[in-house]
Amino acid sequence: MKSIGFGLERVGLLGVVQPWLAAVLLGLLVGVAGYGFTKVTFDENLRNVFGGSTKEFANYLSATREFVDPESELIVLVEGDSLGKPETFSSLRDLQFELQFIDGIVDVFSFFALREAPTGNSDDAPLVVDDTIDELTGARVARIRSHPLLGSRLLSADASAMVYVVTPENKGAPLAALRVIKAEIELVAGEILAGSDVTATVTGFPAIRIGIVDILVRDQRVLNSIAALIGFVMSLIIFSSLTAAIMTAVPSIFSAMIVAGGLGALGMPITVMTNVVPVLVMILGYANSMHLCRAWRLRRDAGGSPVEAARYSIQTIGPACILASLTTSVAFLSLVFSDVRIVSDFGWVGAFGVFFGALVVLALHGFLTVTIGRYWKAGETNASTVLVWLGGPSAAIGRFTVNHARPINALVFLLVPIFGAMYAVLQPAYSIGENLSKSYPASAALVRIDEQLGGSYPIHIIVPHDNLAPTSPEALEAIGAVHRAVAKIEGVGTPLSLWTLVEWFGDATDSASGERLEQMIAHLAPTAHQRFYGAKGGSLISTSIREASTAVTQKLIDSIETTARAAGGEEVIVTGVTVVTAREATRTIGNLNFSLIGAVISGLLVILVAFRSWRIAVTSVVPNVLPLLGTGALLFFLGGGIQFTGVLALTVAFGIAVDGTIHYLNYFYQFGNDSKSLHERLVETTRRIGPQLIGTTAVIVAGMATTQTSEMPTVVLFGLLAATTLLIGLVGDLVVLPALMAGGAKRWFTQFSNGRLTAPTAE
Numbered sequence: 053m054k055s056i057g058f059g060l061e062r063v064g065l066l067g068v069v070q071p072w073l074a075a076v077l078l079g080l081l082v083g084v085a086g087y088g089f090t091k092v093t094f095d096e097n098l099r100n101v102f103g104g105s106t107k108e109f110a111n112y113l114s115a116t117r118e119f120v121d122p123e124s125e126l127i128v129l130v131e132g133d134s135l136g137k138p139e140t141f142s143s144l145r146d147l148q149f150e151l152q153f154i155d156g157i158v159d160v161f162s163f164f165a166l167r168e169a170p171t172g173n174s175d176d177a178p179l180v181v182d183d184t185i186d187e188l189t190g191a192r193v194a195r196i197r198s199h200p201l202l203g204s205r206l207l208s209a210d211a212s213a214m215v216y217v218v219t220p221e222n223k224g225a226p227l228a229a230l231r232v233i234k235a236e237i238e239l240v241a242g243e244i245l246a247g248s249d250v251t252a253t254v255t256g257f258p259a260i261r262i263g264i265v266d267i268l269v270r271d272q273r274v275l276n277s278i279a280a281l282i283g284f285v286m287s288l289i290i291f292s293s294l295t296a297a298i299m300t301a302v303p304s305i306f307s308a309m310i311v312a313g314g315l316g317a318l319g320m321p322i323t324v325m326t327n328v329v330p331v332l333v334m335i336l337g338y339a340n341s342m343h344l345c346r347a348w349r350l351r352r353d354a355g356g357s358p359v360e361a362a363r364y365s366i367q368t369i370g371p372a373c374i375l376a377s378l379t380t381s382v383a384f385l386s387l388v389f390s391d392v393r394i395v396s397d398f399g400w401v402g403a404f405g406v407f408f409g410a411l412v413v414l415a416l417h418g419f420l421t422v423t424i425g426r427y428w429k430a431g432e433t434n435a436s437t438v439l440v441w442l443g444g445p446s447a448a449i450g451r452f453t454v455n456h457a458r459p460i461n462a463l464v465f466l467l468v469p470i471f472g473a474m475y476a477v478l479q480p481a482y483s484i485g486e487n488l489s490k491s492y493p494a495s496a497a498l499v500r501i502d503e504q505l506g507g508s509y510p511i512h513i514i515v516p517h518d519n520l521a522p523t524s525p526e527a528l529e530a531i532g533a534v535h536r537a538v539a540k541i542e543g544v545g546t547p548l549s550l551w552t553l554v555e556w557f558g559d560a561t562d563s564a565s566g567e568r569l570e571q572m573i574a575h576l577a578p579t580a581h582q583r584f585y586g587a588k589g590g591s592l593i594s595t596s597i598r599e600a601s602t603a604v605t606q607k608l609i610d611s612i613e614t615t616a617r618a619a620g621g622e623e624v625i626v627t628g629v630t631v632v633t634a635r636e637a638t639r640t641i642g643n644l645n646f647s648l649i650g651a652v653i654s655g656l657l658v659i660l661v662a663f664r665s666w667r668i669a670v671t672s673v674v675p676n677v678l679p680l681l682g683t684g685a686l687l688f689f690l691g692g693g694i695q696f697t698g699v700l701a702l703t704v705a706f707g708i709a710v711d712g713t714i715h716y717l718n719y720f721y722q723f724g725n726d727s728k729s730l731h732e733r734l735v736e737t738t739r740r741i742g743p744q745l746i747g748t749t750a751v752i753v754a755g756m757a758t759t760q761t762s763e764m765p766t767v768v769l770f771g772l773l774a775a776t777t778l779l780i781g782l783v784g785d786l787v788v789l790p791a792l793m794a795g796g797a798k799r800w801f802t803q804f805s806n807g808r809l810t811a812p813t814a815e
Contacts, residue, residue: 122510253496
């Protein structure tokens, strides 16, 4: 039978035939990776989660350039029961004053910045600055919250929370500059509020971005370290040999290091998705190394030298390792066609990382077996090892499976459509908040603002007015029509626009009102202008909604858009980070489901080409689709929707789950005894390969478990769903696959001679 690895497994022979040449080449790769580690960067832009070439995203980018950008604003949430007491109130007023002197800050907006409606006879008086009243009385709280310039979003109804909205001088300030500003705000707030019972937390999208990057950095360090340790310890337990553990761990760790360093060397920033690729490469490397080391050990125990055993393991198991990496890479490649850049990048990085990592594992395995393999003594393989002990239970599973093949077939073919129907009805569920743990201070503060101050997720409504001045009567009437209509929608926060100022004045939309608006706006900072209108002809109505999943927010956004266009015309644009998140998440999740189908079809085509048998490919469908549908059914029973990260996890997990099928079939054809019946061969295959599949799945799932230590919910969800799919996949490989081979597909898996399927024979 020709190599199912297309001959690529010969890379491993380099470490056997020319070990020191292999060492030099691997050393060069490690050197490049070391250089890459010094260049590693992390994606700082939250909007890149759904960045792409869609019209929705283009509208969003245009709006952030033309108008105020909420993603650039820091929010200081101050909380405490004594917020309105004289001593605290005075400190809060001082904080408003001091924040404005921090370098890099151009504007600070809080209820201290609110003013009385202009009368035209004198300067507008501050709303809350009064020498005779130096506390938040009930009447003052009511006046603040009733102020048309977002008063209800600056102070909570019980006066226990307030916010300062801080606008940096540079809208697109780099994260390093925002870190400095955030630190200065925390320092100033800490000094001014010291001794009081109130607390200040800096939040907002810049703070969220800082938190995400901090977690990415932490995850790269912690996840890879824990995964390496878990893999080493489990290899030590499984093989009961320190040498074997080293032979298993070193190739896996080096492959992950080279991939991670390669990202830096290529100038590719690590994102919330590519963050998990080095860990995946490492745990897949452990799985391949375990298969290779097991084959090497068996050959050594049969009397082969370290070199002979190395050749044997690479020639017999290497092709399956290559094919397994190819199917996983193909699963990743199904994502590269996405028009969402972060998904496409994840696909490319994962595909090349997994495949290149497999080549590194093969080469290092060959090198280590001929250099330190002699220290793994034959006597160290005995009946007490885990793999040997698992042989008995695996054989029992095999006998049960082939003896009950027909009932298992019937059950499986009943479950597939049921699970499929459950998966099909899952609704997209995504929210911005799931990018960061609620325990993270900035994220938790944003949740409290959302609950107490009327929604913290912004929506921009752009009303075009052609060549008209934004303060002209015609433009103001158009703005007012949309403003009034949107304000009536339940669940939408108080809108802010030029119409807010018109209502504040109490004037009609005549030329005099326009002149007063122009006079007032002329005294505002340039950044304040962008809260109302842009330079290219268009006015802004900004509002907000509360955080919710896309199933809720998309309906509300659609209602806002329908209402706004009915009042202002079809040219009205509804956009903002909340809109892009809801709509692009739903669209992207739908596209990713098609990518998942593509991954399934492509992976099975690879099996077809490698084994040169459509029968094998067809038989492989159910054992590998069942884990995907089973995980979807689990989500259905738990009452959850399908999330962006969830589909990615299922796609990657499918690629990994196919690995077990490949190794099972490879062993069935490589080592099966033609003189035995099909049932006997299946039991023998399960007895021999079962312990290895159980062991490698345990290593992979344990490696995936490291994601549960992440503070990023998307990473936690990725690991949980992938691990669940792989555990179901183990059942697919050890129960469903042999049951199909002994049952419904029995005629396709009879005697096998000289690498070719023969005609069916009676058993």
